[in-house]
Amino acid sequence: MTQMDAPRVQTGAGDPPVERAPVIEMRDISITFGSVQALSEVSVRLYAGEVHALMGENGAGKSTLIKALTGVYSIDSGVVLVGGEKHSFSSPLAAQAAGISTVYQEVNLVPNLTVAENMLLGREPRRFGAVHVREMNRRARETLHGLGVDIDPGSLLGEHPIAIQQLVAIARAVDVDARVLILDEPTSSLDADEVQKLFEVMRRLRGQGVAIVFVSHFLDQVYEIADRMTILRNGRLVGERMVAGTPQLELVKLMIGRELETLERLDRSQSSSAGASSTPVLKALGISRKGSLEVTDLELYEGEVVGLAGLLGSGRTELARLLFGADTVDSGDVTIRGERRRLRSPRHAIDRKISFSSEDRKSEGLVEDLTVADNMLLALQASRGWLRPIPQATRERLVEQYLKALDIRPADPTALMRNMSGGNQQKVLLARWLITEPDILILDEPTRGIDIGAKAQIQAKVAELAAQGISIVFISAELEEVLRLSDRLVVMRDRRKIDERPNHGVNVSDVLRIIAGESRSEREEAEGA
């Protein structure tokens, strides 16, 4: 049912077509916001039947470029050519009418309507002025089927997992005769299977001649699906490359330049303080909570980084929440520095010098309408109680100190949190907890969705904090990161700890095997030792 204007081209990832005119060409695009040059003379060519990855750190100008293409921002100089003709879109709707559709990371659909309504509302088939439900469902089913998604179009959207909702959003975009489909970080909330499902749909659309723009922080995914990429840095074009001919290392260098060295340095500076002290700072014995965590033990020593590895839903976040008192335990004991403690609320935990940075920084961490300084001082103020304000001089000193220590940009304490990039927001949250001088720091996905530069800085900071004697529980979906930072590794699956070992010579495939449950004998060996 979706008619593509572009010619049907059969392509695979290996042999992308080169000698054709681009569907969309953006030439020398410049955009300034006030005095800030957001994009300067950036050019991008999108071809039919190709997946084009837009690469760059946060703040490199990827989203600005997308918004320039889809008519959200107006362009100061440069031209957008659609099929060789000059165009300028005044709104996302105008861009949509020209066949350019965008699907954002947050699914912009309505959960309380049916799948079919979400796909077709606004241009639904009608009969006698009323919505022709049967025809609408038929059309929706057909489009979904064409994407290889077989769900009941009459079911409510909200009943389906996020991954399916995202596919429905894509189906809606495709049904508007999309020639260009922009996917802005579509994989960040999907698990591996769901990503494969999405890629399958993307390959199908590519086969139908759609030009797909793919934005992602996951390099492996880019290498799996993309044909061509455009690399941006600081609002400037660094280069256009074919994915097949570009080694990952080169790409990373192009994206971040010198900051790669920080990562490499970190690898060598593995701290070896683990197990130095005999009594654990924190000892959880047999803690559990119905429906979230099976009986689990955990010990944490001074200056040690314990990495929690496991898939989404394996219980890693749940364990962290129990240790912080965000949820209460049904059974088990927590001992802090030799004393038994009941952690009934985060307040109790904070009083015992435990800090927890949530994985959901948007809704459980930062207060977007407050300034950077206010956000930083929130936890300290809360632990002091509202009747004892922090003296102005101390406030300024602390904020100044952490802006510098964590290299937060812009280093402006009065900037509103909502205007900061993801990486800098995360640093502010880290600063918030560091200001309270915790003994135990629980970091749940502190580097998710932030650029490589900021990631490296946060990782370096974590290593530094551990060297200062703070005990850290580090949770991340990225196993490489967990392995790089941890002294000891705890592997979770099905809501319990399935393995624990010192991080000596463990590599990602070992961890994956443990998670997959294939190395039982090996694990027994480790336990016996």
Next chain:
Amino acid sequence: MSATTVPAASSTWDRVKGYRPPSRFLPVIATLALFVGLFGAGGVRYEGFSDPQVLLSLLIDNAFLIVLAVGVTFVILTGGIDLSVGSVVALSTMIAAKTLEMGWSPYLSMTAVLATGTLLGLLMGLLVHYFDIQPFIATLAGLFLARGLTYLISVESISINDETFTQLAFKTIRFGDYYVRWTAVVALLVVAVAAYVLARTRFGRTVYAIGGSESSAMLMGLRVAFTKVGVYVISGFCASLAGLMFSLYILSGNSLHAIGMELDAIAAVVIGGTLLTGGRGYVVGSLLGVLVLGIIKTLISFDGTLSSYWIRIITGVLLLVFVVVQRFASRRQP
């Protein structure tokens, strides 16, 4: 679709409510069960309660509240609220009484009433959408404005003696021993039209979409501004129509009429299973909600020994139970 996804239940009854699987109707079905239960209990307990005329009288006595609740349902489905409707009812009775007293033709008078209510709704809708004022505040202002205007017209009660009005008021439709008044027919008609609009038109589906997520609805290219203002216009129109029906019922204009009636309407909508956060609910539920509130009154009047304040207490408890049930129901959603 109803034929394929609603197994063995694609009766006309389901079609009226929409075309979704029964799980989405659970709150409405609960309200229906409550109504049937209350009616059954009354029938067992009190002599003459099971007379069909009791049901018809319930419709007649609550016709204006049904229309009012239908209008409010539209607003609540978008996630808004309309507090002004009670005052608009009072203003409507007053405008009708005053214009008739001044010798206007009854039809012109009715037109004036409906136009005023619709205009007030439009004003509040514009405030809510274009000035981004919270519906609670915008309609609270509407509540005071309409009540104040009523006092401005007259602080005294004005009775309605116009012949067309009195005839309309007492005219009945008889089936054998039983009868209904026209107002009840109008109320049911309003429910039917509203149910159709909500279930089957782009406007209606957009109402639900806005209740689900306004920003998403906007990004989906739906007419958010038109729809959001539209629901307040509908609510204003329904309120003035309810005001007309109320003036037929009570045959006077009085600035003290319908004080707190907006709360009865909102209570009925909530008891009828509509989520106050928007996006879920059916006008049939609101109809049942009104009837449940009405039958409680009837039960208490049949009993004779209970004071009328028990109506309020029971309404309060019911409201609480339904809100808590809804809370659990919506928590199960992913």
